[in-house]
Amino acid sequence: MCEIYGAQSINLEFEWGKSIDLERVKEVLENEDVKVLTAVHNETSTGAVNPIKELGELAKEYGALFVVDAISSLGGIEVKVDEWNIDVCISSSQKCLGGLYGLSILSISDAAWEAMENRKVKPRSYAYDLLKWKMRWIPKEEGGLLVMGRRSYPLPPPTHLIYALNEACKMILEEGLNQRFKRHQTIAYATREGVKSIGLEIFPDEEIASSTVTVIKVPKGVSDSDIVDGMLKEHKIMIAKGLRRLKGKVIRIGHMANTADQNHIIPTLAALEDVLYKFKVISEKGIAVETALNIIEKQLEI
Ligand SMILES: Cc1ncc(COP(=O)(O)O)c(C=O)c1O
Structure with a gap:
């Protein structure tokens, strides 16, 4: 770039x-x-x-x-x-x-x-010339220049997206930043422990594992497409495949904003277990879900 x-x-x-x-x-x-x-x-x-x-x-x-x-x-x-x-x-x-x-x-x-x-x-x-935004949009007290004497956009903004972002930011502040970070951490931890409990492996070193996306190695006996397509087709749940040199080697579960929530992650784990069960990678269903639920319930009590 x-x-x-x-x-x-x-x-x-x-x-x-x-x-x-x-x-x-x-x-x-x-x-x-x-x-x-x-x-x-x-x-x-x-x-x-x-x-x-x-x-x-x-x-x-x-x-x-x-x-x-x-x-x-x-x-x-x-x-x-x-x-x-x-x-x-x-x-x-x-x-x-x-x-x-x-x-x-x-x-x-x-x-x-x-x-x-x-x-x-x-x-x-x-x-994309940020200096134009500085000249015309950023208030003087924040270092802007306001050459036209009043704030104006260099080009028409997507107003609907700005309204949506404003609302999203209000929701973040209502929740509180610490609570929000903790929620992402808890869901990520529950997801990792859930998939590990059925024998899958996390791709990155766990001490640097993300709170917003969990990357999992594709287990033997199944392909990334089998998992991702199976989850989408059978359960209407979309997760992602690996990119570039991780293509075919990992699957990725995002848990960001409203999807960092048990109502999203538990059905995702259930769907993953179902597909792995169908491909005979696991012989029992429900272990990942139970492991994750236990963690979420305990962490939420703290
Ligand atoms: C770390 C990172 N950088 C950049 C991008 C590209 O972002 P956008 O699609 O908003 O251009 C993505 C999108 O997934 C991303 O995850």
């Missing part, structure tokens, strides 16, 4: 599902002139959470801007934009915020605005 926009990039590859090697990141920051460090917070394809706080400390130490993809974390997992030195935090309306698909959510630090203002190559996009 960076290269499409003309940036030179150094791609640091780490084993999928394992923790990032912070020493290697530090080494590159030390030896190269890195202007921007970028990372995904919650990796939706592997179900692993990256150490954003630690990466933010490194970015600050070496004077790089820090750009974070919090698309599948914001609203479900804590994201401390200022404390973690995130200069540009990117998220979207449809995942853990529980809005509708179609809006990008951004936060931008003073340093990031400054970098945009000092660009040698001017942006080629009209709609």
Whole structure:
């Protein structure tokens, strides 16, 4: 993506599902002139959470801007934009915020605005030029310029999506952030223990396993399509297959916003058990459901 926009990039590859090697990141920051460090917070394809706080400390130490993809974390997992030195935090309306698909959510630090203002190559996009939004939409007290003297949009916004997001944000605040994060954690834990109780394995290392998506290795005796298509056809429950190098190797269960709830996850586990039973991968149904339910009931009491 960076290269499409003309940036030179150094791609640091780490084993999928394992923790990032912070020493290697530090080494590159030390030896190269890195202007921007970028990372995904919650990796939706592997179900692993990256150490954003630690990466933010490194970015600050070496004077790089820090750009974070919090698309599948914001609203479900804590994201401390200022404390973690995130200069540009990117998220979207449809995942853990529980809005509708179609809006990008951004936060931008003073340093990031400054970098945009000092660009040698001017942006080629009209709609995605954030400086236009700064000029016309952001209030003066928040650093905007309001060149037209009043707030106006650079282009017509999708009003219906903004209303939906506003409502979703009100629901988040009504629930309370801590309660919401705990709910995601409980459901994720119950899902992991549920699938483990029937012999399945979680793909990422468990200490970095996500609260918003559970990635599970496809067991022997069945394919990812058998599971995903079977659950959809027989139970009208949609889960996802693996992407790129995990294609065919994992299945993914999302539990974000309203789906991080026992009314969603218990039927999902029941459907998974049913399909695995039909393919003779398991010989008894109900164990994953019972394990998950026990955890949810106990955790909710705390
Ligand atoms: C971590 C992550 N980044 C980026 C994207 C792309 O988000 P969008 O579909 O809102 O462009 C996704 C979508 O699944 C994602 O999970």
